Amino acid sequence: MVRVTTTNRRTALRAGAAFATAGALAAGCATHGAVAHPAPVTRSSGSRAPTPRHYPAHPTQVTHGPRTRPHVALTFHGGGDPATARALLTEAERHNGRVTVLAVGTWLDEHPDLARRILDGGHDLGNHTLRHLDINAMSESEAREEITGCAQRLKRLTGSIGTWFRPSRAPRASSLVEQLAHSVGYPHVLSYDVDSLDFTSPGAAAITRKVLGEIRDGSVVSLHFGYADTVAALPAVLEELDRRGLRAVTTTELLS
Template sequence: MTSTDRRAALRAGAGLVAGGVFVAACSGRGEPDRAEPSRPAPARPLTVVPTPRAFPREPAQIAAGPRTRPQLALTFHGAGDPGIARSVLGEVERAGARVTVLAVGSWLDEFPGMARRVLDGGHDLGNHTQRHLGINDMSEAEARAEIGACAARIKRLTGGVGNWFRPSRAARASPLVVRLAREAGYPHVLSYDVDSLDFTSPGADQVARTVLGEARAGSVVSLHFGYRDTVAALPVVLEELGRRGLRAVTTTELLS
């Protein structure tokens, strides 16, 4: 089934409810890692390494951007099958969207090429700790090591520590973790105001229902690499966001 046919099948069982498109369940297929297909050329060349930027008007933890502009940020926890990750990036790039990827350091150790793949697509790259453990429950030394180890991986691969930090296994960081992230070079902790719950594998239709039912201008949406439901839901999600006049941009652009 082509991507056009898949979108048509998703829409076929859908209705418009409260302005949102609901898609029918569908099982997408990730690309096998051993045979990476060709992909569209990057929208822009990589000219700078990712560097955290301070937004003085924003709090230490950011859950959403301005509600006055017609844009929002789709953010992805970076882990799992790299073939599915490439499928996600391919879908958003075909729609002309840009996203934010918060990468787990151990994932980058296993698949180092993903760091440049993210940046070459024009997306934000950030730190989601080294091992994706419950960072808010760690001692100061353990939490510092988790943040610093992932930052070191990103810097080794790209030349910078990444644009953002997001705590692992928590929507919000503890005051200690906020301080440690700042000391590691991240002025802000990136939270979110929409949780897609795609990591529970609820089906493509439910992923889309959740995102489209809650997202609005300024939203920061939490999604994940590694789940085929997410890949299957993305084309219709992006199409419906566009119909509403909402553009998916990087978190840096959302706050700029």
């Protein structure tokens, strides 16, 4: 078990107080109404919009990276209060970390500027379906629409369909969803080997213990935007990663 220092606890309390509204807590996996035509994001010269890559050494469904390097990937399901998202990105950058954001399409409709914010920070941006429904339970046509709907929004906003696809409401894609993602242009489905369970709002200390108790070289961690507990836990997580010599990188860097 990792001890959270007094400084970390104060940081966590301040962050938790700033974001502990009922709306923010419920927003991480919520579905939002779509806006038909969001304004395109004008990307600055420093932003990147990479496309998906095939990694022959890794399976179609990626759960972790190489266990031989001190790199880990913190991956966030993109939804909820944009202020929470910005706070998490800023905290990662303060520790020289980079993350992977799997964005919900309707969330991008409501907050198109966040696509630029994510890319300009040097982070990965990917596809977490259009409406964040149970994609593995859908028909082929419905599932295809969920994947392509988000891909189209990413393409319109950034010029790319995003670097990764992660299924909604499931840690792994069904064989059908895997095939559909591949047909849209995603060679890999991004899963994870560490689940923070932050969407259950267990408290910042519980998230910190869960992540740091399981994370190791090459791990891919599942986290969420939109939850105050996650904001409160992140400083302690990042500080302990620094102490262990583990570097938080994008999933693209983790597998490269």
